[in-house]
Amino acid sequence: MTRHADMRRFAETWITDISPIARMTLEENKDASSRCKVLWNGDDGFEISDGDIKHVVDLRWKTCTCRSWMLRGIPCPHVICALYHIEQNPDDLVEHWYRKATFLKAYQYSIQTMPSMKMWPESENPSIEPPEPKPMPGRPKKCRRRAKDKPRKKFGKLSKKGVNMTCSKCHQLGHNKSACKSEVSHAYFESFLALFNVH
Template identity: 55%
Template sequence: MLDPGSDISEDEGDPAENDEVVDLAPRKESGLHLALIDVLPNVEIRWCARHIRANRKKDRRVKKGEENYRQLPWHHLRAYFKEHSKCDVVENNIRVRLSTAWILGARFKSIITMLEEIRVKVMERMNHMREFSEKWITDVAPMAMDILRKNAEIADNCEVKFNGDLGFEIHDPPYKHVVDLRKKVCSCRSWQLKGIPCGHALTAIHYKDWVVDTFVDHWYKKETYLKAYNRFIQPMTNMKMWPKSDRPAIEPPRITAYAVKT
């Protein structure tokens, strides 16, 4: 998920008809989004809703309904998100926390020192995450279990009508939703976007008296979790003990003097 520039260009084509990639390019060539589109053309790119709102408040020249901003809902509203990633996040809080807190001290140091501090942090964190998985009570991640408990409260207020197969009509006043347990879909799309059964799906699962954990997507299972941390970053000596290189030292870029505006 990217932070959009305050000046956003019109997207080319209708994102709904684009099966490969959804992109929204700032006119200010930051380079990051362009590299993603070039290197990972099939990846869905989302804009952070919070930054979009902040940029709109900052740029008061933008009129409501202007063409550039009419394209934005395709990129920050869940209604238009693709379902394969099993992620419904609309804000970029993870990146903000990483850059402003987790590596804040290292960011202002020289490049090698910065990378070394980040390497040690990542090495320790990966070990911590492996140890954390040993404390799981079930095969499903604790975060997913918390969501299931909240969705179970919604399920308590729903009524179910069963078609005799695997289709259910769930009455969640004032709406009705359709759940198909075979396809693992609900008409509210929360199950498809997140990969965790929504309250409507839980109503159907409880009606059949089936095990809820089997309907949670594999991304939240312990086996998949451990695959993300099955590699190890090896410890290293400090820079004073590194082998000396016979290659020329990297010189800093030349200082370019710019004309001062008067």
């Protein structure tokens, strides 16, 4: 509730018509514009050299190829360099949403005070109750709370790391039958058939 009054008092401390944060950004851009060089076409177009990069500024459409001016609403160093070349003030091209008048419009209405809830008049309207629970389809989930002293169940299988596997085909160590690359010997196959009386 007091924020609106605080913001109105804060606006009275502004040195200029532009907000302090926007003013700080504008002054930084003014300092950065000193390293730029300008070429003017005699109309509204400017070619600004900023090191190895060249930007195009159009004051009629309020555009710069760096796009900072269009995104932030504060003249970038390239625009300021062009404005200084034609002896115009960069402060005049700062967008209106950074002005004191726009700032005060956002806080022109105050939040009205109100008494405690205990002093509110009782309403004769029916009270709003939460809806009754509706049973959902399907088996209801069981919400079980584990006791503090109950040991937790271990999930997953034990690791077989370090266990020597024996192949059931060739009876060699180091692999199983799915990875076996050797064929079963004929003698072993014959003994297998004789064991189960397979003819």
